[in-house]
Structure formats: structure tokens, C-alpha cells
Amino acid sequence: MTKLTIKETQNPAIIKFEFPDFITRNQSYEYKNIDEATDSPLAQQLFYLPFVKTVYISGNFVAVERYSIVEWDDVKEDVAEQIEEFIQKGGVIITESENKSKKLPVTVYGETTPNPSALKFVVSKMLTKNAIEFKNIDQAAASPLAQELFKFPYVKEIFMDENYISVTKYEINSWDEITLELRTFIKQYIENGGTVLDDSLLAAPLKSEDKKDEAFDKLDETSQKIINILEEYVKPAVAADGGNIVFESYDESTKTVNVIMQGACSGCPSSTFTLKSGIENMLKSMLNDEQIKVESVNG
Incomplete structure (x- = not known):
């Protein structure tokens, strides 16, 4: 039911x-x-x-x-x-x-992020239930919208989650020069019924909730606690900035938590500060373990 x-x-x-x-x-x-x-x-x-x-x-x-x-x-x-x-x-x-x-018109507006190279475009409708990142046009076969966005010469990376799209640009243009063009394109593309994401074309299909739960149950207790903390306290904050954080692994011997930073968080100058002063300190406090370290596997 x-x-x-x-x-x-x-x-x-x-x-x-x-x-x-x-x-x-x-x-x-x-x-x-x-x-x-x-x-x-x-x-x-x-x-x-x-x-x-x-x-x-x-x-x-x-x-x-x-x-x-x-x-x-x-x-x-x-x-x-x-x-x-x-x-x-x-x-x-x-x-x-x-x-x-x-047919309702779509509203799209841009939001700045802590990453000066990334801008978050918020759409007034659901785009995807799963966060997904494209580093280049070759990775974007499952997203016709991302493929079209990569045709703009200044678009470097694209991240999508729920009702927003984060675009990371090359330094050849300022946001003042390109924001209106991108916002208008996204708005018209979605209003015209363009496909945002085709799950059937994903090279690595996103895990179903049942498979995610199964994988979670196989983890050690500390890893499960870390994931729960990230999901409840960290992800909403980074999503507000147009990014995402994904748990990769936990090494008990070195007390190291490895994560993947996505969207506006990837390559952000302040991401190291966020990891060390924010997420790492939170995990130390909530896990009651001062030896916990947090590292980003993608820089």
C-alpha cells in the first residue's frame, strides 16, 4: 500500500x-x-x-x-x-x-554559495529524488538538461538534488555576465517539458531505499552513527549552500572518516574549514571521541 x-x-x-x-x-x-x-x-x-x-x-x-x-x-x-x-x-x-x-509556469532563481565558482539555481518543482553529480558532458548521458548546460563554454560541473541545480563555472566569465542566461535557459527548458534526469540511463543505477538500508545494516556501529549524524545535522546545511556530503568509509584504526564533497562544496575554498571546524568537531563531540578526523577523498 x-x-x-x-x-x-x-x-x-x-x-x-x-x-x-x-x-x-x-x-x-x-x-x-x-x-x-x-x-x-x-x-x-x-x-x-x-x-x-x-x-x-x-x-x-x-x-x-x-x-x-x-x-x-x-x-x-x-x-x-x-x-x-x-x-x-x-x-x-x-x-x-x-x-x-x-500547466504551471516554473520559477527559477539563483542563490549564491560559499563557493565563488558555484551558483545554486532553485526551481519551483521537484527535479530528482536522488543527488547526482556530473563532472563533464560525457558523464551526463542520463541527464539531457545537464548535457545542454555543458554546451555553455563556461559550465564546468553540474550537481542536482531535489529542487535545485548547482552549476560550477570556469573563471572565463563572472556570474554577473552569465546568471541571467543560465536562469532563463533552465526555466524555459523545464517549462517546455524537457527531461531533467532519466534514471533508466544512469550508468550506475542509484540504490533503492531497500538496498541502502541493507548496506547500512552491514556497517559497524560507529559508521552507522556517523551516517546518521551527517544525514540529520550536516546534509541539510550543505544542501542549503548548493552542495552535498556523502559518507565514503570509516577507518577504526586511524579514526578517520572519509567523505565525498559534491556540488558547490566540491572545490570550495572554505570546505576545509567546514570539514575541520564544523563537521569534525561535531563528530568528536557527538561520538565522544577527540581522535576523530574527517578527510575529503576528492579534495
Whole structure:
């Protein structure tokens, strides 16, 4: 049975119900009433609830905006159960072939990062469920978008995760000269339905959650603790800066934690400081071991 994750948003009237997999293909949908939802049986079902004002469907989630006659705390679990039951009975979320709903415009904006050579482009929709990095166009066979971006002569590396793309540039241009061009290209590419990432073309398929859990269970206790600390405390912070950190290994004999820095964190002048003064000190404190060292295997 499909199990949804309920997530709050910055708008208290809107709540998201996230699916474990994508439910649409390169499109977003918005319905203001049941008459607009002719191509979404799920949205039509939701509009029978008297407090439903708007239904949004995009990527891997359904978001619902409520009227003020109820509070989400009182009804969100019931709505999630109704959606899960609808899916379990074979209900259709979107009849995409009909495509009669409004296609939402995509918003893309740039964010600076601690790495002066990298800029983070945040997109108003889910792009990928898995972080992935491309060092050059030859590695980007699975991402038509990355391939197109590499055609810009100043693009050096590309990193994608969730709803953002980090672009690392060569020093031949300043960000003032190229930010607008990149932002406009990404926006138009996604709005036109271009494929961001094709999982079937990945040279090394990303591990499923079950395989990740299996690999995690085989690790020693200290490695498991390190991974949990990185996932809970470190990854959200580096993701905000357009980067990622991946646990590589732990050597008990030398007390060395090896990690891989990705995206804006890769090659960042401040990454060494982050590793030593931030992550290393955190691990020493939380593991109660002053001998812990953290090293980046990719510099």
C-alpha cells in the first residue's frame, strides 16, 4: 500500500502529501474547483471535501489548500488516508494524455554559495529524488538538461538534488555576465517539458531505499552513527549552500572518516574549514571521541 508523507509548507493553509515516487511527468497541475479537474479523478475526489479550496499536483506530491473552516491538524490524517485508499483501489491521479489542465509556469532563481565558482539555481518543482553529480558532458548521458548546460563554454560541473541545480563555472566569465542566461535557459527548458534526469540511463543505477538500508545494516556501529549524524545535522546545511556530503568509509584504526564533497562544496575554498571546524568537531563531540578526523577523498 502506498504510504504518504505529510509535510507542512510555508503557507499554513497548504499542506503537502508526498508519494514515494513521481506521480507526474514533467508537468505541474493546479485546480481551483471540481470542474477544472476533469483530467484528475483524484483531485475531483478531494473537491468533495468541503474545506478543499485548491489542489496542486506536481512531481511526487499532491498539495491541498484549505478554506479557513478547518485546521489541518484536525483533518490532515484523514485526507492522507483517503488519498492512500483511492490509490490502493486503482484510482487515477492524472490522465496526462488528455492534458486539459493548466500547466504551471516554473520559477527559477539563483542563490549564491560559499563557493565563488558555484551558483545554486532553485526551481519551483521537484527535479530528482536522488543527488547526482556530473563532472563533464560525457558523464551526463542520463541527464539531457545537464548535457545542454555543458554546451555553455563556461559550465564546468553540474550537481542536482531535489529542487535545485548547482552549476560550477570556469573563471572565463563572472556570474554577473552569465546568471541571467543560465536562469532563463533552465526555466524555459523545464517549462517546455524537457527531461531533467532519466534514471533508466544512469550508468550506475542509484540504490533503492531497500538496498541502502541493507548496506547500512552491514556497517559497524560507529559508521552507522556517523551516517546518521551527517544525514540529520550536516546534509541539510550543505544542501542549503548548493552542495552535498556523502559518507565514503570509516577507518577504526586511524579514526578517520572519509567523505565525498559534491556540488558547490566540491572545490570550495572554505570546505576545509567546514570539514575541520564544523563537521569534525561535531563528530568528536557527538561520538565522544577527540581522535576523530574527517578527510575529503576528492579534495
